[in-house]
Amino acid sequence: MSNVAHLSDEPNSYFMGDQYRPNSPNYLHLIPMCLDLFTEHIYPIMPLIHMPTLRASIDRPLEMFEKNLLYSLCALTSTHMSGKSISAPGPPSWEATGRFFLDECILVRHSYDFIEDKTLGAVISSYFISTASFELNQSRKSWYYLREALTMGQDLGLHDEKSYVGLPDAEALCRRRTFWILYVTERSFAILRHKPLTLSKTPEFPSTLHEYEAPEIHSGFMHLVHSYHLLDSSFVDSWNEASDAPASTLTYTALQQKLNLPHPSHVSLTDIQKADILVTQQWLRLVVWQSSMRQGLLSSHAEHESMTFCYPLKIACSLLGVISSLPTTSIEVHGMGIFEKIFEIGNTMLDVTQACGSTIPSGSYGVVQDPLEMFVKTLSQTPNSQRQYANLLLAKAAEKPQIERFSQTLHPMSTDHSMFSPPTQHAVIPRNGLNREGLLVPPISPRQWRGSIVGEIGDDGVYKAVETVQHDGNHLGECCLDS
Structure with missing residues (x-):
């Protein structure tokens, strides 16, 4: 070969x-x-x-x-x-x-x-x-x-x-x-x-580290591996339409619950590792949601929020919290791979906002006045990512007047509040990225973005399917981190 x-x-x-x-x-x-x-x-x-x-x-x-x-x-x-x-x-x-x-x-x-x-x-x-x-x-x-x-x-x-x-x-x-x-x-x-898988048989996970390594090297690496390991070959085959086996709502809700669990962490991870792990986690949540949509399992009145049409807005909110909490260099060092994942989430956010925008509470994004602007700023961090992703997101937004109207309804809020609006006291997220049980969670955003940027790409088949539900009356609840 x-x-x-x-x-x-x-x-x-x-x-x-x-x-x-x-x-x-x-x-x-x-x-x-x-x-x-x-x-x-x-x-x-x-x-x-x-x-x-x-x-x-x-x-x-x-x-x-x-x-x-x-x-x-x-x-x-x-x-x-x-x-x-x-x-x-x-x-x-x-x-x-x-x-x-x-x-x-x-x-x-x-x-x-x-x-x-x-x-x-x-x-x-x-x-x-x-x-x-x-x-x-x-x-x-x-x-x-x-x-x-x-x-x-x-x-x-x-x-x-x-x-x-x-x-x-x-x-x-x-x-x-x-x-x-x-x-x-x-x-x-x-x-x-949509490429085929060749690796089916697997060895044991690494369980040690080199004598010269800090503990976070092993911990961060295994966080990433475990996230992908949740998506087995049957899921990927279904995603690539290589299998006709139907999946149940329980299968998808179980996957979402596992992806929403904070990663156990007994050592501090570097910002570079946090960016990789947390952005990937949000992207995989989107992938599972898209797969459940293809299976026709979404509903405006689903018991689990992850099975509703507007769930990508919550994913986008979580991602913006991750991005806001990390240094720019910790994201850009990953290269185009991480920008593609961020773009996929931002792109889906635009489609879902177009479909469900009239039912989205204006405070759903917490301290972020304009989520589109923050996505564009992030995707503009390097010349290549700006050319390949930021410009596409701007162009897509230009064709969707609903996006502009939604952006104008957002208002700045106090920087003392979290990016996430916790539904209960035990879900409050500390700023150091670890909760009181020592679990890694997306940290609070210390920044606000102001202003509005609008500005398109042709919709692909998957996202058009989202737009067909715009009259379904779905309501997105508060944007918060799953506990």
């Missing part, structure tokens, strides 16, 4: 024909900086490599398989740095740097028998190339290299618990984490791009 890229119609180079490809000395000196940036900003959400071993390797001549991994890491780091507000000295263009290291990685693969490379680094390098390609908006290459990583991982037996017997602890941990990051990413692609 590895050599398909060489035979495809796509150019081998990540530089377009009119782009100048730099000479090697222009960028190879950035390798130590890329390692530092990766360790600080990306490793907390992708802890796949034993970093002391990798760092030690750059002080000696590298084997080809080592260069393959190192260049892919530099490509991933560079593309994630492109357009970000993270302050770090570097090249004039991080995107050009990322394309350079991607090219170098592909050239290295041509110089040895990569298909026979049975190291874990080969699997990780394909995963890193996939993620870097996604950042460059090259979805086909991203999918191809993800499938390459999946295939090579299966060849190594990462899915088989027996393959871990006798391995050194550090190697076994890296292998388990690599499998589960592939598992998470494949499910994300299956939902967002």
